[in-house]
């Protein structure tokens with residue numbers, strides 16, 4: 001059985017693109033931040049291009065709004081409640097060539 005070891009390089013939080021958030025995740029993130037879900041949706045999300053889902057906002061460079069790079073150390077500011085999309089990469093989903101951009105690796109358990 002192979003287990004993925006994340007090197008915490010933060011690259012997957014810097015790629016341009018949507019970070020989908022589903023309703024249960026919106027509730028969890030809003031509760032974690034101590035704000036009403038409606039306020040979180042209004043201020044921190046946008047529609048995906050297909051208008052089917054909500055996505056977290058990005059910074060101007062395309063990286064996720066919740067990526068902190070304090071003292072050069074990448075960290076997710078909502079790590080305990082980060083969306084499924086973030087938790088599942090790359091074990092449950094990935095894309096061709098992902099290993100060239102991800103510092104992690106699969107190792108024998």
Ligand code: SF4
Nearest residue numbers: 013064066067076086
């Ligand atoms: S929510 Fe956290 S883990 Fe997900 S992309 Fe943003 S910074 Fe990265």
Ligand code: SF4
Nearest residue numbers: 006007010012102104
């Ligand atoms: S790109 Fe890979 S190694 Fe880097 S933080 Fe994301 S999953 Fe971990």
